[in-house]
Amino acid sequence: MRNLKIATFNVNGIGTRLPNLLQWLKKERPDIVCLQELKAQDRDFPVADLEAAGYGSLHHGQASWNGVAILARDSEPLLIHKGLPGAKDDAQSRYLEAAVHGVIVGCLYLPNGNPQPGPKFDYKLRWFEHLIAHAQTLQASEHPVVLAGDYNVVPTDFDIYNTRSWLKDALLQPESRECFQRLLNQGWIDSVRHLYPDERVYTFWDYFRQHWQKNSGLRIDHLLLNPVLAPHLKNAGVDAWVRDKDHPSDHAPTWIEIAPRKSKK
Template identity: 75%
Template sequence: MDQLKIATFNINGIRARRSNLLEWLEREQPDVVCLQELKAQDADFPIDDIRAAGYGAIWQGQKSWNGVAILAKGDDPLEIRRGLPGDPDDTHSRYLEAAAHGVIVACLYLPNGNPQPGPKFDYKLSWFERFIEHAAGLFANGHPVVLAGDYNVVPTDEDIYNPRSWAKDALLQPESRECFQRLLDQGWTDALRAKYPDERLYTFWDYFRQHWQKNSGLRIDHLLLSADLAPRLVDAGVDRWVRDQEHASDHAPTWITLRAEVGQDKQPPTRRKAKGTAK
């Protein structure tokens, strides 16, 4: 392939929006997909439909909440890690890591953190600290890496239609933004912002007060690129048409395309054996 298209999509319930997902896969044909908020147990993941669409997958479900998956077109992702390290008592399904089409892909669903202050915000920041530490190791490992997912962070006031309306929300708190900036300071490139430094791009529009119809959105779905991948960035965007579908998720798929390199079809080496079994 000449280019590699990687997308992240908070599906907000894969059972309710399975048809939306399959239509998007057929129309846009991404090569790698990171899904968040499956809201389904492992047995309810529609693997047969996804395979029929031409994709292999790994996933980690959870009843009613959370849940993440990685899809690869024409191949099975090679699982590297299931769950974020650093807290053996954390049972939330929020992190998967795999090799697919020559790139290590981390799929994350960072905690929302509301209401704040309180235990949910404390958990958000604790999870973020663990992710920052793990991301530093990924950045240093010498392999091409994409950190893709729903970060539940609005990085700046330019990434939201009206910051005053969300001033007390966990997504805009200084602590949340500081964590995101510390992640970038490791050397990661925010792909959408790198491609469109001066444009207001949104990836999420909630279901209230006609926010979709008024384009009152937030940018909280991000794809961060390691140093060797950033020069290969060709394009980036948001598939807004998916948000306009009937029974749509409140997120739209966010994607990048990367220039391919010779030998990209080979899996990159990993520092550990794959953990778990692809479903």
């Protein structure tokens, strides 16, 4: 296992946010990046700009909505799945899986589910069930695996500045949280919370009521590690400075660092 920095970033429109994305890639130099909410068709994905920045890429786009991509620094991701296995009839571009730098990477953009109750929340839960089923096969893999992306789930009340305005939101519903907990119960490690069990960590600040300025955030971007990869986890964090740029996404890049384990003498 080599030293790697793995990140997930909901860019909220890659066309609009490309300058911010390129600036972040140049400064932080992550080795593997999972992107969500491209809001661009495949033909509009900025392959050449990313190649110039030193990144190979795979993308699964969709016009105006959704879309996911995996980037690899100084390498080319090797496609495993485009679309979530078990959900072949899903018309929305929300899952991409590839082998990158010796790691199996699942990049996901889980449905938001609002308004709830209703068909959008039902779709969220159906999609989650397909993810749980596929994740079980990945969790048991002999290979290192990370499931990284925008899960659109606030796991606990500790992961949000205040629940008062969000009690009816799909991100906080018991059904959403129960699905996320079932993932963890398979043996996945929630990397950020694992390293920082007692710290408030946010990855998302919406555009309303000065929530960024007041640090009124949510933690909904997660990197889950299977038992093969989890022992290599060394560090984790959020590049919140990206949220403070002009015309930012409402998310900030969330990342982990993995490294070889020291041999016991």
